[in-house]
Amino acid sequence: MVFKRRNPRSYAQVVRDFVYPRGGIRRSVQYVLHRMRRLPDQPHRIARGIFAGTFVNFPPVFGLQMLSAAALAWVIRGNIVAALLATFISNPLTTPFIAMLCLKLGHWMLGIEAPMTFMTVYAAFTEAGLQLWHNFSAMFTGELAHWDKLENFFWFIFWPYTVGSILPGLAASAAGYYLTLPLINAYQKLRATRLREGAARRHALKSRLPGRRGAEKSASTGDDDAPGTP
Numbered sequence: 001m002v003f004k005r006r007n008p009r010s011y012a013q014v015v016r017d018f019v020y021p022r023g024g025i026r027r028s029v030q031y032v033l034h035r036m037r038r039l040p041d042q043p044h045r046i047a048r049g050i051f052a053g054t055f056v057n058f059p060p061v062f063g064l065q066m067l068s069a070a071a072l073a074w075v076i077r078g079n080i081v082a083a084l085l086a087t088f089i090s091n092p093l094t095t096p097f098i099a100m101l102c103l104k105l106g107h108w109m110l111g112i113e114a115p116m117t118f119m120t121v122y123a124a125f126t127e128a129g130l131q132l133w134h135n136f137s138a139m140f141t142g143e144l145a146h147w148d149k150l151e152n153f154f155w156f157i158f159w160p161y162t163v164g165s166i167l168p169g170l171a172a173s174a175a176g177y178y179l180t181l182p183l184i185n186a187y188q189k190l191r192a193t194r195l196r197e198g199a200a201r202r203h204a205l206k207s208r209l210p211g212r213r214g215a216e217k218s219a220s221t222g223d224d225d226a227p228g229t230p
Contacts, residue, residue, distance in 0.1 A: 041079045043188060047181040048078025053086025054176040058102055058169030060161045065090060086176065098168075099161065106164025114156055121157065128153035
């Protein structure tokens with residue numbers, strides 16, 4: 001294969017690169033910003049895409065963030081590529097903090113009093129996942145399905161997470177929209193000016209080339225010699 005790696009990565013390397021990219025977080029952020037600046041679209045459409053991609057980082061739509069970002073960007077007529085790039089705000093380093101913020105805010109808004117730490121949330125996700133797998137396998141083994149862990153997960157984790165994610169998601173996406181719109185607009189104008197100046201320099205250089213070639217040709221053929229010179 002043309003694009004096959006010469007030295008295939010191990011599973012540990014895949015997980016490590018997913019959590020912490022090989023080039024570093026700073027390089028990854030610079031790459032995403034570079035791609036956003038060079039998107040061939042109108043600034044307000046790119047900013048709308050960033051709005052959509054930033055918002056979907058907050059609700060619990062794990063595994064469906066890119067699809068949700070593309071759908072929301074299409075609904076609000078934003079740039080879909082910008083929306084997909086903005087989903088990288090949510091990553092294994094930032095997701096736990098976003099989740100805790102949304103969960104605590106959701107519990108406060110719904111009046112739920114329950115201990116909320118990283119370990120309790122992790123345990124709730126683990127128990128719900130195990131019970132979901134058990135219920136799925138029960139369809140083929142005839143075992144009795146249980147729903148208590150999933151019910152508790154919905155009412156104490158998923159629903160408060162969803163409710164608490166709306167306000168932070170809107171605030172972050174609105175900030176992203178109003179911050180990036182003037183920056184993208186200014187960058188596109190600056191880039192267009194540089195392209196026009198470069199085109200003008202190339203045109204001026206080409207316009208001088210025929211005169212130089214003519215002078216070199218006349219010098220080589222002896223056009224400057226006096227009449228009658230052998």
